[in-house]
Amino acid sequence: MSATSERNNHIPKMVVRRLPKYLAHAQKMRQAGVQWISSSGLADALGLTSSTVRQDLTHVDFSGVSKRGYSTAGLEAAMARTLGLDEDIRVAIVGAGNLGRALALHGEFFSQGFKICGVFDNNPTAIGKKVGQLVVQPMSDLSDTVRRERIDIGIVAVPSAVAQQVADQLVFSGVRGILNLTTANIVAPKSVAVVDARILASLRELAYAVRTLEPRG
Amino acid sequence: MSATSERNNHIPKMVVRRLPKYLAHAQKMRQAGVQWISSSGLADALGLTSSTVRQDLTHVDFSGVSKRGYSTAGLEAAMARTLGLDEDIRVAIVGAGNLGRALALHGEFFSQGFKICGVFDNNPTAIGKKVGQLVVQPMSDLSDTVRRERIDIGIVAVPSAVAQQVADQLVFSGVRGILNLTTANIVAPKSVAVVDARILASLRELAYAVRTLEPRG
């Protein structure tokens, strides 16, 4: 099966969620000078089984080598290619509060192929202020900037109460994916992908786990 | 089955992940003055099926009412109780960079029962600076503060390269849960729960979705 057809085929949701983990680990290993990693090496590092790893990698246009395992550089490249990270992904952040600014300034995104191309806010006191190299723009500029800068993804970093409204504006402006940092549930047309960052939900999950684990000694 | 035994029983992982969503929606509805919500109302709002909603709620010590549905206030309380949010959860943030500071200042956590009790960093230029009401403490203070302040959860907001090392210090200090904001995979003993916030992984998931959705027109 060719790379193209494999890439267009459906990859199961749970597999797509793990691909970024393989990418991060392959990158780390390669940078540490490690050239080969086995399915069980990956499994141990990521808390999976070697079976899951091998099964997952069948969905990707990349093969291991008997007796040696997977080339770290090859795996890294294959993951990046499959996830669509071989070209830069252009991102806009809506909301210039603490969280929005922190993400805009978070260097790791740059080094991982995400390019922050605009920061937007409706608050007059925020508009015009600098965030790193960028200047906070009013929401009325959103559509024009998304089109001009060919922005793919919008990050919603506003209060939950206005999250849906901001998402609607992002959809209208033509973004193709939305990262939701709020607790609100965002509804979007099927042509726009929505992923929840779930920071507060993760803390709540932890609160549950903390109470459920063996009781405090 | 009593509340206690139900709470101690295993709740499936996917169900625990959805409980925070029910909580957020029930809270929003109650605040909007809505008293009752049906399983299909919840399903529509959260992108689930009504079957999943009813099935999920069987794991919780709370019942709906025929013909009316679920009381928003009762649902909110049951979710908070089940997740262990009926008392405050005490949190420490390690890493006083952009992301760590943003989370420390993020008001929503306070209003949702998470109390930030300490911010730590190893960088001499960060130590002693104020973050909201708190003063950034050196890492050498971590253990004492975790014990004195009875901190339950540590948030890892440091560069990925030192994430495991920081997690080890948190485990040693006695936290019972870790929220990992880095791309590193954190390994901890079974007695400490680890949840990944997956911000970069979420962006990567979106990058995949964006390329896979109908091609750009």
Added chain:
DNA sequence: TAGATTGTTAATCGATTAACAATC
């Protein structure tokens, strides 16, 4: 009462694991 909605059981679907032949 009649009708809407829950709680529960059974069926389906998808993800994970186990096992092993093929490979280098």
Added chain:
DNA sequence: TAGATTGTTAATCGATTAACAATC
């Protein structure tokens, strides 16, 4: 070659959905 490790098939496990009797 011998042995380690992949790729793949089949079995198991868990999550979701469908269907409907019980309920108010």
